[in-house]
Amino acid sequence: MDETQRTNSWLAEMMYEIWEDNFSDIPRKNFVLIKFGRSSKRQLGSIKWSSPRTKIRSLMKKRAIREQYEAQDDKRVTVITITKKFLNTEIPEYVVKATIAHELCHYTHGFSSPLKQTYRHPHQGGIIRKELESRGLGELRKKAKRWLKENWQDYALS
Numbered sequence: 001m002d003e004t005q006r007t008n009s010w011l012a013e014m015m016y017e018i019w020e021d022n023f024s025d026i027p028r029k030n031f032v033l034i035k036f037g038r039s040s041k042r043q044l045g046s047i048k049w050s051s052p053r054t055k056i057r058s059l060m061k062k063r064a065i066r067e068q069y070e071a072q073d074d075k076r077v078t079v080i081t082i083t084k085k086f087l088n089t090e091i092p093e094y095v096v097k098a099t100i101a102h103e104l105c106h107y108t109h110g111f112s113s114p115l116k117q118t119y120r121h122p123h124q125g126g127i128i129r130k131e132l133e134s135r136g137l138g139e140l141r142k143k144a145k146r147w148l149k150e151n152w153q154d155y156a157l158s
């Protein structure tokens with residue numbers, strides 16, 4: 001992937017790659033939009049149902065995005081937002097990847113997704129860690145966690 005510039009389509013490409021490689025058993029029942037956006041200091045990513053506030057209408061003007069949306073029967077849109085601090089190419093790609101994978105676990109567990117909700121709380125007792133490990137993403141998670149522990153403070157405050 002082109003690492004000189006990170007864009008929303010770069011994010012989407014990465015998400016589809018992870019979906020194909022590690023979540024291929026999880027049906028994509030609606031359109032999942034991924035974009036860079038605002039987030040709090042501690043939250044690197046989030047997953048929500050789209051609302052008028054998420055401003056997806058302007059993104060829908062892009063033909064490729066609109067076509068994917070129209071192909072889905074379920075017209076509700078899931079929006080994954082990744083902190084725009086990850087636009088900085090100093091942040092390793094595996095950290096971005098681990099963040100996307102984390103959000104896909106929520107989708108898998110039925111949070112902000114049309115799939116059946118399988119847990120009461122999205123971060124209940126290690127369910128994300130277990131999900132990632134069962135999908136061969138345990139090492140990625142650890143590596144990202146380590147990098148964040150050692151480096152994130154500098155970026156989070158900037």
Ligand SMILES: [Zn+2]
Binds near residue numbers: 106123
């Ligand atoms: Zn989460």
